[in-house]
Amino acid sequence: MSKLKAPRGTQDILAEDSKLWQKIEAEAIKVFAAAGFNEIRTPIFESTELFSRAVGEDSDIVNKEMYSFTDKSDRPLTLRPEATAAIVRAYNEHSLERAPKPHKLWYRGPMFRYERPQTGRYRQFHQIGIEAIGSKPPYIDLEIIQVGMQLLSNLGLNDLTLYINSLGNQASREAYTKALKDFLSGLQEDVCEDCQRRYQQNPLRALDCKQEADQALYKNAPSLQDYLDEESKEIWTAMLQGLDKLAIKYIVDPRLVRGLDYYSHAVFEIKTSSKELAGQNTVLAGGRYDKLVKDLGGQESPAVGWALGLERLASLIENKTETGGLYIISDSAMDAQILARKLRQDTNNSITIDYDYNSSKFNKQLERAIKRSYDWALFYMEDERNSGKFKLKNLRETVEYNDLDYDAVVARTTSCNAL
RNA sequence: GCAGGUGUCGCCAAGUGGUUAAGGCUCCGGAUUGUGGUUCCGAUAUCGUGGGUUCAACUCCCAUCAUCUGCCCCA
Incomplete structure (x- = not known):
């Protein structure tokens, strides 16, 4: 019997990595909440039309990367390739333009694109992102960029560069x-x-060509900067001044265009110089989409947002696992279980408490406690059960405490190792 | 969609045409009769799949699938 495998381009996030993901998500939630963003959860699939209208018929995403299908009633549906379109849809559907503006939202979850998998690129991948709908001045752009930088630096990343263009x-x-x-x-x-x-589909992209011969030909191409009108120039200038005042370093990249059709004014990407991600070094990317809300049938509302790739981000952060907790060593699995339940309650679930379910030999149990890097071993053999006094051992410091009563065990283990 | 690399036990990995497919690590079980990752013993693979060549294939050929890398594009 051959083993079944996860579909191409998908992957399991095993327990170890999961801890890292949780850490990233926890940090994100904290940073977003502090900046007044609230979570929105939208469906994983939407009507296909939403994305073809929002992202653009000519974009690669719509052209060849959508996971589309019809349901049993022949409704054309698509697994979301990105979240912005769906959030704008929800914004319009629930008339959120009546809520105080800007409407500041964050989201997380899986996205789907039918692409060739490679380093840092998957068919199901995960994004965390924020959107601010309903404000036009560049201060909100600055705000979300600043929030993004903050999040990344809180996670310990420092080899990042902000590229920006208008x-x-x-x-x-x-x-x-x-x-x-x-x-x-x-x-x-x-x-x-x-x-x-590109000339046919998205001429701006041509400037980003990697062929040296082509680059030479493009040397004298007109510059986008020269075509900005008064309004656009004003916004752009304010934007760059703002970044300076916030002491956020940036590189203006006139070739930065982005693949989604709905952008206008500021677009930006945060890239890492780490070799870990090779060609896919963009960790966070976003921009302003002033037209999209109206294009999707809503009231005209300027908006701006970004998304970061969790897989890419996670690959840049060192995964140090720290377990800790307490392992009960007992010759009676049932008694250990009863004790574990009581301890978990009395420690308020603040530390991990586990024990051996197979009634293994004493040495085996101790060995497990050590191998799984528990902080404490609590001996609960016949003697302890009879006397009601516990023997507690700190496995890190090789210190043993004898004749502890139950409350002392709780006090000692919770005092120094909360989850 | 295009181009290239790879596929031997959970992980790493020898074997490159010929009897029982090395080894290491992990995991599991056992021994050392209640205290430190030790030691010892034991268990665990028909070599991605299908076909072909051959007296003989893990070793050669073809196909297929998977995976990796690059391009396109993107988080």
Whole structure:
């Protein structure tokens, strides 16, 4: 019988990694709450139309990466490839524009994209993100960037760089796209196949081409910055000044475009220089999407947000597992169980308490307690049960306490090792 | 979707055409008769799958699947 495997591009987060994920999530929740963001949970699948409208028909995500299916009533549905569209849908559906603005939300959960798996890229992957809907000035952009930086630095990451660019408002972007297409049209003969395709689908992407020959041809391409109109320029300037005042280091990257159609004004990515992630070094990315709420049928509401990849983030953080807790060593599994239940209650579930279910030999049980890195071994053999006095051993410091009564055991184990 | 690498026990890993497929680690069981990861003993694989070549295949060929890496693109 062959073993079944998880589907391609999916993975199990085993107990060890799970601890790390919990740590990241706990830190995120703390940082978000402190900045006034509240959690929103939306469905894992949505109508396919939501994503094709929101993300853009021409985007790669919609073109070839969606996990789409029809249900038994032939409804076209899609496993969400990202969360922003769904959150905007929910925002509109529940008329949240009537709530105080900006509406500040965070989310976490699995996303799905049908792609070739490789380092830092999976078909089911997990994101944590925030969105702020209903505020136009760049202070809210600054706020979410700042929250993101804070979260990453709290998690101990410091080799990160913020790359940022402005796409300008829609008018600016259209004017620029036109100018760029004019420029590119003369080069199509000499340019790589990918770029020919980009020319058709998303001309801005061409500037990001990795072919050196193409880069040489693009040297004199028009610059987006020159096409920003007054409004866009004002916002962009304020944005950069704000980053300076917050002492957030950044690199303006004029080629940073992003693959989703709904962005305008500020777009940004936080990248790591760690080799761990090789080509997929973007850990957190986002931008402003002023048009999207209206495009999805809502009241015009400017908005901005970002998402970070949990798998990528987790791979950058050292996973140090610390267990601790107390292991009961007993020749009676039943008595150990009764004691464990009582101890868990009386320690208020503040430390891990476990014991041997197989009534193994004394030495085996002690060995287990050590191997599984418990802090304490509590001896509960016949003698202890009869006398009501416990023997407690600190396995880290090799100290043994004799003749403790029950309350002393509780006091001693909880005093120094809370979960 | 394209290009390349890899597939021998839970993990690492020898074997490269010929009798019983090394070894290490982990895990499990046992011994050392209630105190430190020790030591000793034991158990655990038909070599991804299917086909072909051959007297003979883990070793060669083909296909397929899985996985990894790069491209596209992205978190």
